[in-house]
Amino acid sequence: QSMLTQPPSVSGAPGQRVTISCTGSSSNIGAGYEVHWYQQLPGSAPKLLVYGNINRPSGVPDRFSGSKSGTSASLAITGLQADDEADYYCQSYDNSLSGSCVFGTGTKVTVL
């Protein structure tokens, strides 16, 4: 089971701001490990959206921003657009026995 918990779904109207939370624990986000975010459009492979908590790869609009505090991280999407409708996953490192790389449970963003 995933050690990073995300809300199953969030929704917003075009132009609005939505945030997606990624809640971890003292063995992953709370231990200081970085968080990365991916966008998965329907029927497509995931795409890197944010890495190292706050950094955007070249080509990713600044409407997407990441943050991290304590045992949680968040992805904010401002100026929501129809083509932002997708699944979003956080990813981090976990130092427990069960392994290293861990993904979040995933969040479906719906544009109303």
Next chain:
Amino acid sequence: QVQLQESGPGLVKPSETLSLTCSVSNGSVSGFYWSWIRQPPGKALEWIGYIYYSGSTKYNASLQNRVTISVDTSKNQLSLKLRSVTAADTAVYYCARRRPYDGSNYYRAGYMDVWGKGTTVTVSS
């Protein structure tokens, strides 16, 4: 821009071995880490493991007893073998390039900056 392409049988029988290949084009496997990730139907992403081009590996503890990841630098490919499969191994399997560094910072988890399109594997008799 480096591109990744997964390939292999789309149907595997229970108890048999799942074998996939990831071909790297417009770039080299050398100098990089490479990951395998899977996604069961309607479910979240699950990290399987990664390999450095030199051959060192790290696996998900829950799959460690059944999985082997290897790299062939001469063919510019990486491979995944998953033994004794069951229906629970039915998923889309992705290969991805793992980046633990961005040039100035080290990331313990590493992030996956390039992904293949994925290949669907069904385990069924």
